[in-house]
Amino acid sequence: MLTQSLKLNSxxxxxxxxxxxxxxxxSEAAAVAQDVASACKTFLGEVWxxxxxxxxxxxxxxxxxxxTTFIQAQLEQQAMRLPYGALARATVIAHRDKRGASGVIAxxxxxxxxxQVSL
Known part of the structure; x- marks a missing residue:
């Protein structure tokens, strides 16, 4: 199966x-990463x-x-709902002093x- 998606400006x-x-x-790995990022940017209820x-x-x-465990689980769940996802592991690091977070989804x-998708 060829995975292909429209290219989005990062x-x-x-x-x-x-x-x-x-x-x-x-296509392929780049399309998968982009689709995972899109899925993880989607707010619950946003998709009509x-x-x-x-x-x-x-x-x-x-x-x-x-x-961060809850956020990681949510990111992994969204990544795995894509039909071509076999494994997803999210790592989220909280930056409490900045009220933010960063991380990666493999x-x-x-x-x-x-x-990989950088957060």
């Missing part, structure tokens, strides 16, 4: 064009056709007492290809 998360002016695409998709950012994470697809 800064604006908008679609991009290739050198010929056509919609740019990414399926309001069960997404992470409860507003209701359970942002501005609420939570743990993903292995069904072809055994590895990719």
């Amino acid at each position: 800064q604006t998360w908008d679609i991009t064009l290739d050198g010929a002016g056509h919609l740019a695409t990414v 056709f399926n309001d069960k998709l997404g992470i409860p950012w507003m209701s359970e994470i942002l501005g609420k007492p939570t743990t 993903v292995v697809d069904t072809h055994g290809e590895s990719s």
Whole structure:
């Protein structure tokens, strides 16, 4: 199975064009990483056709007492809902002094290809 997705600009998360002016695409591990990032950026209830998709950012994470373990589990769950995800491991580091977090999601697809998503 060839995994392919429209290429998104990493800064604006908008679609991009290739050198010929056509919609740019990414494939395989890069597409998997981008799709995982998109899934993890989705707020619970944001998707109109399926309001069960997404992470409860507003209701359970942002501005609420939570743990990095809970956030990691939510990220892994969203990564694994993609049909080509075989393994997902999230590592989240809390920066309490800055009221923020950083981390990475390591993903292995069904072809055994590895990719990472930085948070």
